[in-house]
Amino acid sequence: MTRVRHALTQVPVLVRGLNVIRRSGLVPVTRPDQALLSLVRLRQLGPIAGAARIAAGRDSTAVGLVDERGPLTYAELDTRSNALARVFANHGLGPDSVIALLARDHRGAVLTMIAASKLGARLLLMNTGFARPQFVDVARREGVSAVVHDQEFTRLVDAIDVPTFLSWADEPGTGRTLEELVDGVDDGRLPNPRRPGGLVLLTSGTTGTPKGAPRQVRSPLAIAQFLDRVPLRVGEATMLAAPLFHGTGLSQFLLSFGLGSTVVMRRRFDPEETLRAIQDNRVTALVVVPTMLRRILDLGPEVLARYDTSSLRIVFTAGSALPPELGNRATEAFGEVVHNLYGSTEVAVATVATPQDWREAPGTVGRPPVGCTVALYDDQDRRITVPNVVARVFVGSVLAFEGYTDGRHKDVLDGLLATGDLGHLDERGLLFIDGRDDDMIVSGGENVFPGEIENLLLEHEAVAEAAVTGVPDEEFGQRLKAHVVLRQGASLDVEGVREHVRANLARYKVPREVVFVEELPRNATGKLLRERLP
Incomplete structure (x- = not known):
């Protein structure tokens, strides 16, 4: 009976998910045969290789990828990846292999992803910011067969x-690249693998060696979790500034491929080059982490005005907290197009704030899309249902992982997975993230969340970046220390920082120490590394 009741509760979710997919244009109402064939392809080849083949079959001239070396159609991606899969197979790689990808965003990386899936091999996405010891540790733990x-x-x-x-x-002359290796190799279709190749994402590793989080998309309705609150449509163009090895970039790459859209990418992020690519490719969706968005906006109004960005309907940001000040600046520059996603490597999607959500409550991460559940629990594992109470965030999603590759898992309550964050819901049901549960500072018996102070400091016209930490204190247990990066040409002293906080927040939230630094330590995706602050 329990299973029957659960199945019945999923019917409205299924109906809503199908409607979301229909609205995106992904499933033509007049061609149910195409819809069925697409499902078959996705089950046979997985979300990357299957999407490329579907798009190639729909329109052989459709451009799937644009990088520094120009465009590639979906048909070219499909055939070249066939040849690359044969090259891999000739080197002994197959369904039981783990292929590590340590590359920036370009055609070689995409072809590798498609070819691995066609072989049924597991693809491990390595962080391009790894040091040698991290790379070696992860490669050995994951049993890497080739790189x-x-x-x-x-x-x-x-x-x-x-x-x-x-x-x-x-x-030149440093070795044969993938494109040279596949030259002259049979690019005809391969037999379908026993099962599509899986993906392994890595956590950021800010608390130790990065952990592997396998990802297997089993339900075609999983795509609805993004499309429900982010209005992507078939046949558009996405500028992928966030790296492929990160969940933000990977998810939107998969989604754009699934929609048969053109994915525009560059090996290295450059803020002005990003604007140029948006203009030249009539990009409709820009995918960034907040640090990238800040660098684009910091170019200033004169530089922004040189490029036509009127095609942008969506600025999709995720990967770390989007400060209210930054989201508001982006809205002023590009219009009401900011979509702020909250999730993690482990849970994938949790919530999305639409432009309307942001207008009502800057700083919110929004509401759960179809198929997702978010709940808050206190330290005694009791569910919190009243607004404005800070508690632990738990998420349920069909895209959630099933445990790390080393056998460990996140805490689970009522079938929901812990994110490791603390947050609260307001009276409208909008979610706000107050910080990591291990970032909370207890000073003089008061709980302080660094994010609140950091967001306030960013509102000061002289402040470019800010980070707040707790340092040991004999009297208060911990005292607050602010690390501040000033805007170019701006001036601000210690007392000015303290007074700005004192005028807007409770006295116990005023930093007792203030240091000015040239930059804040961040990882390859722009996430702040608090443990590296002096």
């Missing part, structure tokens, strides 16, 4: 003894 890498990462790759393939060469 596909850019030339700049050769020193890291040489630390392990497995076959390697060069995905991008900065200098």
Whole structure:
């Protein structure tokens, strides 16, 4: 009976999800045969290779990818990845292999992702910011069979003894790249693998060696979790500034491929080059982490005005907290297009704030989309249902992982997965994230969340970046220390920082120490590394 009741509760979710997918244009109402064929392709080849083949079959001239070397159609991606899969197979790689990808965003990385899926191999997405010891630890733990890498990462790759393939060469004569390897190789279709190749994302590793979080998309309705509150449509263009190895970039890459849209990418993020790419490709969706968005806006009104960004309908941001000040600046520059996603490597999607949500409550991460559940629990595992009470955030989603590759798992309550964050709901049901549960500072018996003070400091016209930490104090247990980066040409002293906080927040939230620094330590996706602050 329990299973029957659960199945009945899922019917409205299923209906709503199907309606979301229909609205996106992904399933033509007049061609149910195409819809059925698409489902078959996705089950046979997975979300990357399957989407490429579906798009190629729909329109052989449709452009799937644009990088520094120009465009590639979906048909070219499909055939070239067939050839690359054969190259991999000739080197002994197959369904039981783990192929590590250590590359920036370009055609070689995308072809590797598609080819691995066609072989049924597991693809491990490596962080391009890894140091050599991290790379070696992760490669050994995950049982890597081969590495596909850019030339700049050769020193890291040489630390392990497995076959390697060069995905991008900065200098000629350094070895045969993937494009050279597939030249002349049979690019006809391969037999379908027993099962599509899986993906392994890595956590950011801010608290130790990055953990592997396998991702397997089993339900075609999973795409509705993004489309429900982010109005992407078939056949548009997405500028992918966030890196592919990160959940933000990967999710939107998969989604854009699924919609048969053009994905525009560059090997390295450059704020002005991003604006140029938006203009030249009539990009409708920009995918960034907040640090990237700040660098674009910091170019200033004169530079922004040089480029036509009127095609943008969506600025999609995720990966770290979007401060109210930054989201408001983006809205002023691009219009009401900001969509702020909250999720994690483990849970994937939790909530999305639409432009309307942001207008009503700047700083919110919004509401759960179809198929997602968010609940708050206190330290005694009791569910919190009243507004404005800070508690632990738990999420349920069909995209959630099933445990780390080392056998560990996140805490689970009522079938929901812990995110490790603390948050609260307002009277409208909008979610706000107050910070990581291990970032909370207890000073003089008061609980202080760094994010609240940091967001306030960012509202000061002289402040470019800010981070607040707790340091040991004999009297208060911990005292607040603010690390401040000033805008170019601006001036502000210690007392000015303290007075700005004192005028807007409770006295116990005023930093007792203030230091001015040139920059804040961040990882490759712009996430603040608090443990590296002095």
